[in-house]
Amino acid sequence: MSRRIVIVGNGPAGHRLAELLGARAPGTDVTVLGAECEPAYNRVLLPSVLAGRLTAEATYLAQHPEGRVRVRTGVSVASIDRQQRNVRTGEGVVLPYDHLVLATGAACFLPPLRGLADEEGQPAKGVVALRTLADCRLVEDRLPVRGRIAVLGGGVLGLEVARALTERGYGVEVVHGGAHAMDRQLGPAAGALLEGALDGLRVRVLAGRTATAWTGDRLALDDGSSVPADLLIVCAGVVPETSLARDAGLRVGRGVVVDEYLRTSDPRIHALGDCAEVGGEVSGLIAPAWEQAEVLAGVLTGEPRPYTGTRTITRLKVRGVDLAVIGVGEREVAGAETVVLTDPSRGQYARLSVLDSQVVGAVLLGFPDSVAAVGQLFDSGAAAPNDRLSLLMGRAVAGPAPDPGALPGQTVICRCSNVTKNDLATAWLRGAREEAELAQATRATTGCGGCRGSVREICQWLRTKHDQPDADAGRTGEEPDRPVDRLSPSHPRRDAHHDPVPELLAP
Numbered sequence: 001m002s003r004r005i006v007i008v009g010n011g012p013a014g015h016r017l018a019e020l021l022g023a024r025a026p027g028t029d030v031t032v033l034g035a036e037c038e039p040a041y042n043r044v045l046l047p048s049v050l051a052g053r054l055t056a057e058a059t060y061l062a063q064h065p066e067g068r069v070r071v072r073t074g075v076s077v078a079s080i081d082r083q084q085r086n087v088r089t090g091e092g093v094v095l096p097y098d099h100l101v102l103a104t105g106a107a108c109f110l111p112p113l114r115g116l117a118d119e120e121g122q123p124a125k126g127v128v129a130l131r132t133l134a135d136c137r138l139v140e141d142r143l144p145v146r147g148r149i150a151v152l153g154g155g156v157l158g159l160e161v162a163r164a165l166t167e168r169g170y171g172v173e174v175v176h177g178g179a180h181a182m183d184r185q186l187g188p189a190a191g192a193l194l195e196g197a198l199d200g201l202r203v204r205v206l207a208g209r210t211a212t213a214w215t216g217d218r219l220a221l222d223d224g225s226s227v228p229a230d231l232l233i234v235c236a237g238v239v240p241e242t243s244l245a246r247d248a249g250l251r252v253g254r255g256v257v258v259d260e261y262l263r264t265s266d267p268r269i270h271a272l273g274d275c276a277e278v279g280g281e282v283s284g285l286i287a288p289a290w291e292q293a294e295v296l297a298g299v300l301t302g303e304p305r306p307y308t309g310t311r312t313i314t315r316l317k318v319r320g321v322d323l324a325v326i327g328v329g330e331r332e333v334a335g336a337e338t339v340v341l342t343d344p345s346r347g348q349y350a351r352l353s354v355l356d357s358q359v360v361g362a363v364l365l366g367f368p369d370s371v372a373a374v375g376q377l378f379d380s381g382a383a384a385p386n387d388r389l390s391l392l393m394g395r396a397v398a399g400p401a402p403d404p405g406a407l408p409g410q411t412v413i414c415r416c417s418n419v420t421k422n423d424l425a426t427a428w429l430r431g432a433r434e435e436a437e438l439a440q441a442t443r444a445t446t447g448c449g450g451c452r453g454s455v456r457e458i459c460q461w462l463r464t465k466h467d468q469p470d471a472d473a474g475r476t477g478e479e480p481d482r483p484v485d486r487l488s489p490s491h492p493r494r495d496a497h498h499d500p501v502p503e504l505l506a507p
């Protein structure tokens with residue numbers, strides 16, 4: 001009998017793991033059980049759906065090739081029997097496993113606010129807690145014709161959602177308990193400039209105010225004022241989905257506790273993505289979920305390597321604002337040297353932290369030309385140039401830009417959608433010859449957009465290489481007009497199932 005792996009959760013983490021197992025362990029019986037009724041999709045793209053820039057279908061992740069993975073959508077797992085090694089679904093179906101993987105993600109946090117939830121703990125009338133495509137449809141159904149919208153939570157997601165709705169013509173007020181917008185990532189100076197920029201885009205941030213009650217048509221605040229709203233969208237953080245693990249007696253902290261091989265306290269059960277707590281941290285970001293899927297695929301196919309963390313770069317997906325938070329962002333690092341550059345009249349702020357010549361963190365607001373170079377230094381760990389100011393001004397490049405032809409095929413170009421150079425080459429060979437077509441085929445550039453310059457360079461390289469097969473596969477000389485992200489070979493990953501097209505696909 002073949003080995004049975006059951007994955008609970010069909011989000012990005014569960015889907016990617018299944019894809020890798022399907023490709024690398026063909027004899028294994030892989031089943032994914034997902035509570036949502038949709039095919040797997042990329043949650044990161046939901047603000048673009050709300051803005052009306054992407055359809056729901058455009059967020060779907062690639063289907064597994066026929067016969068490799070069994071996916072059951074609309075199926076919720078209700079319990080785990082660790083002795084018998086099986087799971088029971090909500091409908092009472094029992095599925096045995098040899099290895100079980102929890103990829104149950106996270107749920108929206110509903111703050112304990114009078115009137116916000118109904119008796120069953122679900123969002124009350126006029127309230128949507130945004131996490132899923134179904135939630136986006138709810139927002140769509142409830143959008144007032146000419147009414148007022150409030151967002152609770154001025155972190156990354158709350159701001160992205162608010163801006164998505166102002167793109168549709170609404171004015172949105174964001175109520176945020178922290179001292180300023182994105183206070184978890186930004187200090188007061190950058191926060192104030194960000195709020196100013198958002199104000200110009202019809203996103204008004206009311207920071208430092210605690211919401212006390214939702215009355216159905218207004219959000220009451222602790223200073224006695226209130227925000228009238230026909231629709232309230234809650235983006236106040238997430239809670240890792242740990243109930244299955246807890247009920248099964250697994251070790252649970254903030255998330256399901258796993259070691260560096262993503263093993264829970266039961267060696268037959270693993271966890272990854274938003275539900276997992278690794279080294280005391282729960283991530284809540286997509287890049288660690290993609291990377292953990294790679295690590296776990298290795299562990300389950302006899303090629304174990306430990307998960308050692310993910311270098312994260314967060315780009316705010318807000319049209320009209322260019323903000324990147326790299327590594328530790330503004331957090332103080334003992335012994336680090338910091339350079340701060342600010343021009344309030346132009347809404348620009350940059351802060352760079354360098355420790356032992358390496359970039360450990362940066363916040364770049366209104367510095368699109370330096371994001372690529374600073375991000376590349378952070379990714380590669382290469383020594384930062386001594387002229388830090390030039391680096392921040394986008395004048396000092398971090399060495400020559402990598403030649404697209406020389407990049408390994410598995411280099412991840414788009415972090416939001418986990419698209420490699422080879423994925424782009426494959427799409428190009430299947431007929432996607434323009435950047436827009438590559439974007440449509442692979443979803444690259446449709447998240448934060450930070451990879452747009454890289455995709456353009458690769459598209460140019462593919463065209464040159466295809467038209468003149470003997471030509472030097474290097475850069476074509478035409479620089480992207482705004483190099484938002486230079487090619488960075490920092491995240492190699494192995495492809496799951498692509499047809500080999502040898503001339504353009506790099507090893």
Ligand SMILES: Cc1cc2nc3c(=O)[nH]c(=O)nc-3n(C[C@H](O)[C@H](O)[C@H](O)COP(=O)(O)OP(=O)(O)OC[C@H]3O[C@@H](n4cnc5c(N)ncnc54)[C@H](O)[C@@H]3O)c2cc1C
Pocket residue numbers: 008009010011012013014033034035036042043044045046047075076077078103104105106107130131132157241244272273274275284285286287289317447448
């Ligand atoms: C609107 C939005 C925008 C975002 N933007 C960004 C961004 O720009 N950058 C970034 O890094 N991150 C972003 N994130 C976070 C990112 O989407 C998550 O980190 C990522 O989705 C985690 O993937 P996951 O598979 O671990 O969990 P999830 O995506 O939460 O998927 C878990 C799945 O498991 C299912 N499930 C749970 N319990 C069960 C059960 N008992 N039985 C069966 N199925 C179950 C759930 O229904 C869900 O479908 C965003 C999130 C949202 C909501």
